[in-house]
Amino acid sequence: MSPVHYSTPAGLFAAHHSQIRWTKTLVRGSSIVTGETQPAESTGFPSVVNLHKQSQAFQNHIKLLESVDWANTSIGDPSEWPIALRTICSFVLACPFPTALYWGEDLVILYNKPYTELTAQKHPSLLGKLYREGWPEIWQLMEETMENAFYNAKPSTKDDDLLFINRHGFLEECYFSWSLVPVLHPDGKVGGLLNPAFDSTKRVIAERHIQTLRNLGQMAATAQEADNFYQVALESLLSNPYDIPFACIYKIQQLSFVLSASIGLPSNHNLIPYLIDASSPLAEYYITAHKSISYVLFENVEEFCAGSDQCRRGWDIPVQRAVIYPIFANEGDRPSGMLMMGLNPRRPFDEVYQIFLELLSRQLATGMGRVQLFEEDVKRVNEITELSRQNGIELQRQLAQTTKELKQSEMKFTRMAEICPAGIYIADSSGALSYVNQAWSEISGNPKSQPLTEWMDSIHPDDLKLVKSSWEKCFRGEQQRLEYRWKTPYQGKERWTIASSAPEYDHHGQIIGVTGCIMNVSERKNSEKYQQKRAEEAIERKRQQEYFIDMTSHEMRNPLGAIIQTVDFVVESLHNLLQMVSSRKSFSSIDIARKVNENILDMKTIVLCTTHMRRITNDILTLSKVDSNLLLVTPVDFQLKECVEGVLKMFEAELQSKQIASELDFDKSYTELGICWVKADPSRFNQVLINLFTNAIKFTDKRPHRLIKLNISASTERPSLPDSTINQCTILVENPIYLIFSVTDTGSGLKEGERAILFQRFMQATPKTHVKYGGSGLGLFICRKLVELQGGEITVSSVEGQGSTFAFYIVAQRGSNPDDKSMNSLPVVSTSPKLVDAFQLNQSSYNFTLLNLSDLHVLIVEDNVINQRILRKQLNQIGWTTYVANHGQEALEQIAKSKFRSSALDDAFPLDICLVDVEMPVMDGITCVRKIREMEQKGELCGHVPAIAVSANARKEQIDKMIAAGMDDFVTKPYRIPELLEKMKVVLARISGQDKGVGMNMDKTGKV
Template sequence: MGHLGLNWDEDVDPSSLSEHERFIRSVDWASSSIGPPSTWPAQLHQSIDFMLADPTPAALMWGEDLTMIYNKGFEIFAGTKHPKLMGTSPAISYEEVWDPLFIDIIERGRTTGKATRHEDQQLFLHRHGYLEECYVTYTFVPLLDESKHVVGFYHTALETTNHVLAARRTQTLLAIGDAITASRSLSEYWISLLGALEVNNQDLPWVLAYSLSDPDGHGSMSDSESGTSPSNIRASSSCTLAGVAGKASGQIPLKFDRKDDQDPFVQLIKRSIRSGETSVLRDTDVNLPAWVFDVGFEFVLDRSHTALLIPIRLTSRNDAEGQNVIGFLVAGISPRCDYNIEYERFAQLLGRQLATSAASILLLEQEVRRQEQLAEQLAVNARHTSILEQKLNKFSEISNIGMWVSSAKGELLYANKAWFDQADLESNTPNLSVTKWMPLITESSLDTFQRHWAQLMNGKQPVTFEIQFKSRWKHRDADTGEVLEGHRWFLISAFPEFGEDGNLTKAWGCNVDVSYQKWAENLKAERLVETIESKRQSENFIDMTSHEMRNPLSAILQCSDNIATIVEEAKSNTQGSTLELDLASVDAIADSAATVLICANHQKRILDDILTMSKLDASLLVVAPCEVDPIATVQHALALHQQEFKGAGVEGFVQIHSSYYDLNVARVFLDPSRLLQILINLLTNAIKFTQYQEQRRVTLHLAASTNSPGESDECGEYFAPRANPQKPPTHDADWGSEQVLYLQFAVEDSGCGLSELELQRLFRRFAQANIKTHVKVSSGSGLGLFICKELTELQGGRIGVSSKPGVGSTFRFYLKARRAVPLSQNGGSQAMLAVQTLKDPTYTNSLNRTHSARSNPIIGSPTDANALHILIVEDNLINQKVMATQLKKAGCIVHVANHGADALVFLMKTTFAKDSGPSATPLSIVLMDLEMPVMDGLTCVTKIREMQESGELTRPVPVIAVTANARIDQVKQAKDQGMDDVVTKPFRIKDLMPQMWNLLEKVSV
């Protein structure tokens, strides 16, 4: 923005100003403590311009009263404090937090003149009609006048509330899951749940837990129901308070009668139980009882205006009436937060977690109860007649529960058939003892078994524990048909039997197979890990895409500036009405325009990849065949990359193999747009990975066959496995009815090649061969090869790669097509091998490796030189060239290096080096990219600081990081590792120049 600041009093067209700019001009500044704009110092005007250009919520606090002037982002952050905040002191507008938090920060800044930064600070602000809990990362940067006195502060406020609250709520869910997992009964379930809810009394200030179970703490069950599925659990008609969590008080009901049709709250409970959905209770509902919003009011300043009713309903397909409910929670919502979509998602996840855990506990509780009943029956029958023993033996032999009897020495006296099946042993295997049982158990469960066995035999106490056997189990899912399998898990219950003398005589036990339940628990844990990993991949993908979009955007901005500058200079030198440009200016404009086109195409490819990926995920991507000439398509693909071939100095060839002509291929039915998309991705990669090699050559091959190349054993190993081998693509009527052909394509390059480990990572979503790929070369979205694989298989083909490190790579794929006309009508004869070449013979490497010393003095500070001497360290040749051109136009003397290692070699030839003589190259400052091949920017600046410490460099080297990594933590990391300052792409040279001079002034003081 150029309309404020020093140009405040000029006549400016209001339509050229933003709404926020017009608002700032409308403020009665004459009535403020800093007076009218005409009296403001130039520093204040400049600071306003800088602040308005800052995309971060930012504000100026000027003068003794810290009068506020802020940008559009800070207006949104301020909420209802805007517009009164503009032109006033924050001590008044932020009185709820100013004294306890910010007075010391301001005084420290005025005393020391140093900036401060505070991350994720908790604040309670009046911004939307209530005292709101929020988290902010803010900075206070003192602004110094010419006499080094603090005249104000530059303040930024980046709100991180959503991030902090999400982490806190996720931790709450994990804590609840960990606590409930150890429960073995419903009574323990309520105790564990309420204890875990005490951890987070910020999002849930108070919680009331009501149980619908019977007085013994078990889910009610009708006499006719004997199954073990949690769908057989039936809730009782009474709702009893199981406990409270947090700061709860007041007239809390101890019980509800679900048969009471006159109580509105009971009706609400019934509706929520029937639907299984969380109900939101608001104090504006006149039908709700007052006690709901009085709970916990005496402990806080504000009462909760919103509460939740969360039913804990077990999973069941046939539960339309909500009978499978063990209870519900009534929970207060924090009066410091709005009940928004994130809060609602937290409540939903909490309800699902409680329901799943309750179902597992009920299953376990029922199994333990049955085991106890069986064990009791066994003990009774042992004292009865031989007839009863025979009946018991018969029962145990047909039971699916493993039953066993051991002597006091651990010898197996009896085991039924189910026990031998569980152990995967032949029935009645002789001479079994506890020492021979242990090899049946996995190593991870041995300690558990030995500890409980000692408690049973030596401690003479009943035991119940879970262990894992080496035997396997299988289960076919009724819904999906998927076969589940793994090691068997058993819940073992055993108790001792004593003789008349009180000594241990036997141990009785039974094993219940709980393999499926353990599989379900592990699946839940795996899905949590998958969710976290998906989030990490998403963040990495966003970082990578941001980097790849910002790099060409920076070059586009600078090229646009270059064109505009040339035109403006030509206008100023034109006498008449005709604009005259010299040949050099025309070449510069053409070169800038070509650069803009290359960068725009790069961004378009990334966006195309993302769009294609979204269509693949939604199953909306289709193949549309039409009649095409394959040779023309591959020639077109090569022509599309003409600028990239030229800029990278790479030779491009098209080679048509004899098999294509042997089969007399003319025109075929296939989808040319999908074929072109694959070729563009592969050619782009080939150019990127070949441009830095000594030999730069890319060849596009075309061949044909009547048999599928993937059918042979050799090719079957070469091509990557299909993503979905169960659903091969078919050809409908749109593909014609002529002969089926398989067109074979290959993109061969002389690039850096791939190792075996890198080859394994290819063709995966978001994957690149090497985790440093985006550092070594300008990468894309990480989706290109994955999309190529999907598009190839959609067209009846497969894709694969062969490569050798240092030699090159060949990406080969084939597509299924049909002739467009009968073979008899082709009329062609076998042609000679055709090769098309695309080459730029005038290509030269743009790296400036030698520099002659200038006649001006040795650069020590900006006061003893007429111009800035700058070293640009940038691996992207386009950005390197554009930046160098712009800096030279700004009057700078520019040197370039392709990576950090080149930069270190160049530094030893400059006036910074020890024992530098009069022929040393002058240097003022270094502009360094972060992500580069050979040596990245962070490693390079670390080496530079080490060379300063060792004396190889005699004084600090000013280094500014120039990067597309724009996240706050990335900028902080760059400064922590030695960067003096950071400039994020895209940027303008006119903004960079004062930043460089300011840094040089600091280091020369």
């Protein structure tokens, strides 16, 4: 920027010179350069020509400047001032607006007459002082700016700068718009700083007051309830914590003041007790204000804060004063409430402040009066409505007066429309919207700032025709109610609206427009859509369950029917055989053998049917455990080869009868790893193999070429099965071994689309699968869950007409021979099908020598007479002695008469073991065995009474409960007698400490 030169005649600015001369001022950028074109000697303080024409106040200020002892300041006597200082000094004195000059490095203060209004009580002592001494309260804030301007010739300016200055005896909140301009010597050095300043405090404070009153007015205009009006009104004042640090309103009730609302103070503060009566320390202030029509100043706020936190809102310093105003909400000279407000500790309580608080209290009173009037109007309207229902003639008479009153309230209800949550709209006779409220704009997505002529463009294209048709019908005089959608924003949900429209008529009956409202029903629509989806899912689940029940019923009824028919045939056959023997007719041994063989085949049929029914029951039980997250894996050490061969042994008879060949192949990867014993859960692993073998037999039975292959391999790396649709479940074990199994059959195979649903619940390859092959649709779903539970995956590969291969793997560890510790712990709980060939169980299975037990005495505790009779008959057939008890109480009584009794008599009967049912009347089995163990601890019984639970309860929690009560083991119904005998052998061997050939004999003390 090029320098600009200003030359002015000395008639404007002059000093005490002997002759007239010229001064030269140069403005360079943002600095002032002074100089002279006609130097002359100076003889005194710079002044203004024609001083006698200036005001008296101005002349007094010049005299005051001349009286200052400038010689004792760093700038020296005025007669020695440089021409630059004298020139700028004259300029400052002649300025019509507040201007100060800070000269020299010490920044000695000099200012004109208008500037004294800014300094207030600091004047005149501020003249000639250093800036840091004259303005100590802001020196730290201004020091950097001053130094930057003086030493770097960098000007500064600020608008409405907040400064706390002490010009009335306290730190006062002030706002200034100022500039700081360096003044340069002719040689370019800074001689001082020019500081024009304008006090904008009144304007800033006034704007804040106006905004506060505006907030209160907006709130009061929308308030509708008198009960919470004061609290809502005071909360609108929270935006101005500086002028209203705290406030409270008391309602007047008889001779007391009751707190109605407060802000800025906690509820238990000493300044705002809930009740102020004559005994309260605050009573005198409120009573005085109540009697007065003006305010009462409350000077000692701090005294009442003893024991409570001081109010520090706003400037974070304690509030020292408050003011109490009466509130005249109703017409009359008696106030209806009292308003106390804390005063700004940084501002004087001057006339402006008083006017602000007076307006605020009046606005509160006006707002309360308006709300009360509104409530009265609403009440009046309700009364009129009720009266019109009761007496229509009276309504006509009052209609004119009511209409007049309603017109007076029209503005109030117009404001209500703006705060209504429903979108309200009014259309003129042409169909164009002439009015919409804010809620309509928000619901429709059409801001008020945009033209309303194209509002239908925002409607969803699929619903636009419906809306236009409804709009036309409304203009034909029909009321309309419909639901439609608005255009949905990108990636947004559908926005649904329910709209009601009605035509408006003039006094001639002509339609002049339409009024209506809309409501956002998106949440209801989305909820209905969600509920519909849930209902469809529930119907589908119900359909699947019914289908499952139908299949299960069919699968259970078929073998059950075969059992009933076969039993009838066996009974008839045995009856005929008995007649042949009793009649002593001639018959050959061949006939008897033929009859017996027929009965044996029939009994095998019964065994096969019951095994099939048991398998379905186990599937349902396993499914229940899967749904309840109760299916657990119990790893134990076992020989994999023997376990697999046991599974194949189970199907040996069925494979032979259906002429299906089977192969078992151990891959070289298995032998190379030297695996013999593994640690995994054999029961869960067996369930998968049994299910896969069952399916393979089912689908291979009618094929011309019938072959099932089982291949077993192993790996130390997790395998990747092709086409697996099952999520991989990771189980972290140390040194894992992945056992891989594949079951390949030459069955009918699967189509491409059938594999995707094969491992889902209640799903079979096709709806015809059950009709053709039977089954519940649970087997492969259970296989999937069991494989995932063991950390593996399962998949299928198949070609229609050529067969299928089901492959899966599980995570295991290397195991060890557990012979040394197997008899010292309870057997692993397992509810999987036993690996017993149903067709190999014959009478030899009941041979007494199999268990090496002699003359065993068994107590059967069973409430079902049929089960009791059958079990007793089977055990007696072996040669054992049996006793029976119908419930737990009878069992305790019989045990008390046995050899186990500590004080047993000579006639006490021997007893070796108890078979206890769980669910029985009088006393259940768990309570019974618990009392037996208590009697053992008390010494009423000698030794340990062996007890095995025999129950249909097979869940793990139920089994744990049996063991915890004192059962030595358990057998789940239904069971085979060899299974029961094996359990009895294990329990007696464990208790007696013998591993083989246990023989139980009781002495007179009841000990083994």
